[in-house]
Amino acid sequence: MLRAKGQFWTPDWVAEFMIAYVLCDRPKRLLDPALGAGVFFRAAKQHAESRGFELSLFGRDVDSGVIEQARRSGLSIDDLQHLEIRDFVLDPPSEKFPAIVVNPPYLRHHRLSLPQKMALRVFARTAIGRRIDGRAGLHVYFLIRALQTLSPGGRLGYLVSADICEGVFAQTLWQWIASKYKLDAVIDFSSEAAPFPDVDTNALVFCIQNAPPSKYLNWIKCHQRSSEELTSLLLGKARKKNHTIEVHRRDLAEAISTGLSRPPSQAEVDRYTLGDFASVRRGIVTGANDFFFMTLAKAKQLGIPEALLTKAVGRTRDVVGEDFSPEDVERLEALGRPTRLLNVNNLSFDQLPASVQAYLKEGEKRGFDQKTLIQTRKPWYRTEVRIPPPILFAYLGRRNARFIRNCAGVVPLTCLLCVYPNHDDTNFLDRLWGVLSHPQTVNNLRKVGKSYGGGAIKVEPRALERLPLPDDLVQREGLAKYAQAKQASLVDLFDRSSQVADEEAKAL
Numbered sequence: 001m002l003r004a005k006g007q008f009w010t011p012d013w014v015a016e017f018m019i020a021y022v023l024c025d026r027p028k029r030l031l032d033p034a035l036g037a038g039v040f041f042r043a044a045k046q047h048a049e050s051r052g053f054e055l056s057l058f059g060r061d062v063d064s065g066v067i068e069q070a071r072r073s074g075l076s077i078d079d080l081q082h083l084e085i086r087d088f089v090l091d092p093p094s095e096k097f098p099a100i101v102v103n104p105p106y107l108r109h110h111r112l113s114l115p116q117k118m119a120l121r122v123f124a125r126t127a128i129g130r131r132i133d134g135r136a137g138l139h140v141y142f143l144i145r146a147l148q149t150l151s152p153g154g155r156l157g158y159l160v161s162a163d164i165c166e167g168v169f170a171q172t173l174w175q176w177i178a179s180k181y182k183l184d185a186v187i188d189f190s191s192e193a194a195p196f197p198d199v200d201t202n203a204l205v206f207c208i209q210n211a212p213p214s215k216y217l218n219w220i221k222c223h224q225r226s227s228e229e230l231t232s233l234l235l236g237k238a239r240k241k242n243h244t245i246e247v248h249r250r251d252l253a254e255a256i257s258t259g260l261s262r263p264p265s266q267a268e269v270d271r272y273t274l275g276d277f278a279s280v281r282r283g284i285v286t287g288a289n290d291f292f293f294m295t296l297a298k299a300k301q302l303g304i305p306e307a308l309l310t311k312a313v314g315r316t317r318d319v320v321g322e323d324f325s326p327e328d329v330e331r332l333e334a335l336g337r338p339t340r341l342l343n344v345n346n347l348s349f350d351q352l353p354a355s356v357q358a359y360l361k362e363g364e365k366r367g368f369d370q371k372t373l374i375q376t377r378k379p380w381y382r383t384e385v386r387i388p389p390p391i392l393f394a395y396l397g398r399r400n401a402r403f404i405r406n407c408a409g410v411v412p413l414t415c416l417l418c419v420y421p422n423h424d425d426t427n428f429l430d431r432l433w434g435v436l437s438h439p440q441t442v443n444n445l446r447k448v449g450k451s452y453g454g455g456a457i458k459v460e461p462r463a464l465e466r467l468p469l470p471d472d473l474v475q476r477e478g479l480a481k482y483a484q485a486k487q488a489s490l491v492d493l494f495d496r497s498s499q500v501a502d503e504e505a506k507a508l
């Protein structure tokens with residue numbers, strides 16, 4: 001229920017500094033378009049009262065249950081007189097507001113209904129003039145609508161999951177925002193100060209004005225659950241240095257290309273990326289692992305010959321450490337883990353042994369041929385093919401996203417990415433491995449990955465190709481001569497990012 005409506009309440013100390021920012025110019029009206037239990041209303045009332053100015057509160061929510069919750073949290077009927085139970089994005093207010101504060105519903109795209117998704121995409125396309133990738137969640141559309149609802153000079157405080165600057169849609173979105181609005185500050189939280197410690201995603205606060213863009217912004221790392229120092233900074237006041245925050249004055253273009261959820265990139269533009277030496281593809285999507293992926297023992301029992309099976313690995317957990325060897329395949333087999341993928345692609349049905357024909361017919365009886373992804377294939381049991389990649393990449397892990405040397409010649413299912421070096425001589429491979437397995441390279445993953453709570457990151461194929469490889473390691477391994485050294489420009493990054501909505505990433 002909580003998750004279905006994306007209801008995660010803002011802690012008071014976060015509401016306090018967000019309110020201080022949006023009410024800085026003592027506006028007459030404030031809008032919270034996703035009211036929930038009303039934490040922003042309470043903070044705003046207190047703020048205006050203590051400074052002696054009149055403020056009218058306007059709210060929205062789709063859930064009428066919030067009225068009761070807001071009353072219980074201490075708001076009066078009078079405070080809620082301008083609350084409307086209406087959808088903010090698709091049925092927006094007709095007037096504009098000088099102060100808007102939002103903790104939007106955190107609903108990932110797969111929780112939106114198809115008609116809702118279609119309507120949201122049309123809205124975004126009209127609003128920003130570019131297509132927003134279909135994987136954007138409701139919080140992305142909320143931001144666009146909130147910006148559109150700001151009156152000239154108005155201020156927006158937006159508390160949101162960090163994936164808003166990391167998803168495939170991020171560059172399009174931030175490029176648009178940076179060209180139209182003034183991004184005053186981005187606040188990132190270290191784990192001790194996480195606003196939602198139990199949620200598996202990092203949060204950020206954006207402070208944005210409906211004013212001409214500026215070339216710089218304050219990028220702030222907050223280390224303690226305290227609003228005082230942050231408030232002084234956001235209001236441009238002298239602050240007592242309590243060291244609860246760390247402030248970086250950043251160039252906007254640098255911040256957007258590095259990713260607004262990431263600290264400033266220390267060095268000049270990284271000279272080499274993985275894409276200079278290798279290409280990356282996702283692993284195989286079977287559409288039905290329980291049919292196509294099996295143990296060798298089961299294959300033997302079914303009478304499926306080895307020639308029609310490909311060795312495969314299906315789970316990140318099945319790979320221990322940085323090497324995957326033939327002994328590992330045997331170990332998995334002994335544990336009863338599937339290690340063989342059915343591959344009958346090169347033969348017509350009539351050419352297949354009777355035992356395999358019977359297994360495919362059994363699959364049809366069990367309805368595998370009707371599954372969404374599978375029914376688009378002709379014939380339905382034709383599987384995707386990958387050459388076994390010399391290097392695998394575990395792309396989603398709590399602190400253990402890593403490269404793996406594939407000495408077993410397996411192909412991975414979607415749990416892992418395939419890394420194909422541009423040259424197949426072993427010398428090149430060994431040198432590239434020397435760079436990829438180095439902790440400094442692994443540390444760079446946070447520059448291209450999406451961060452989740454607890455230090456976990458996820459890296460998609462195109463993003464992995466952008467992984468910066470430390471210059472000194474590339475030189476030390478003698479790899480520089482294999483790459484065309486380049487300076488990645490911001491334009492490059494924007495151009496590339498708009499092409500990123502590729503099928504590969506979609507399947508992840």
Ligand SMILES: C[S@@+](CC[C@H](N)C(=O)[O-])C[C@H]1O[C@@H](n2cnc3c(N)ncnc32)[C@H](O)[C@@H]1O
Pocket residue numbers: 005006007008009010032033034035036037038039040060061062063066086087088089090102103104105106
């Ligand atoms: C994350 S909660 C935030 C509540 C509160 N402002 C806070 O900060 O604690 C988001 C709220 O948005 C509401 N909501 C979900 N979809 C909405 C929509 N399309 N328009 C307006 N409100 C919506 C949810 O019911 C929920 O109460």
